[in-house]
Amino acid sequence: SYPNAKARHLVELARMLVSEYGGEVPNDFDALLRLSGVGRKTANVMQAVAFGQSAMPVDTHVYRVSHRLGLVPSTADTPLKVEKALIKHIPADDLARAHHWLLLHGRYVCTSRKPHCDKCELSNICPKKIENSKLQ
Numbered sequence: 315s316y317p318n319a320k321a322r323h324l325v326e327l328a329r330m331l332v333s334e335y336g337g338e339v340p341n342d343f344d345a346l347l348r349l350s351g352v353g354r355k356t357a358n359v360m361q362a363v364a365f366g367q368s369a370m371p372v373d374t375h376v377y378r379v380s381h382r383l384g385l386v387p388s389t390a391d392t393p394l395k396v397e398k399a400l401i402k403h404i405p406a407d408d409l410a411r412a413h414h415w416l417l418l419h420g421r422y423v424c425t426s427r428k429p430h431c432d433k434c435e436l437s438n439i440c441p442k443k444i445e446n447s448k449l450q
């Protein structure tokens with residue numbers, strides 16, 4: 315989506331990498347955030363995936379699954395609040411892997427509109443599933 319805006323950001327990002335970072339992608343979180351088109355989620359993905367650091371990128375899947383499973387309080391109503399709540403309880407060494415677990419669970423099982431609760435390995439501990447079954 316938004317290919318024109320993304321193309322503009324990519325060109326500007328490439329210029330910044332060459333002019334300010336010697337052609338290397340910086341591994342410092344604040345430096346990543348300065349790059350054109352890079353927000354907190356992308357900077358965290360870079361830290362976790364490209365640089366092997368402990369970070370918890372919160373995308374739409376991580377956000378949704380964290381709430382449905384009750385991993386974060388209902389007051390965590392922004393990606394940043396979800397990120398902070400998850401970081402508080404998940405050991406630093408497991409953060410990057412946990413990000414992928416939550417993301418893939420949200421993409422293939424706990425999907426946005428119709429979660430596949432009947433196939434979900436977590437249905438016996440999931441507050442959302444328990445709440446739904448009481449409604450039926």
Ligand code: SF4
Nearest residue numbers: 424431434437440443
């Ligand atoms: S039981 Fe349903 S709502 Fe709960 S995590 Fe699994 S798929 Fe999502």
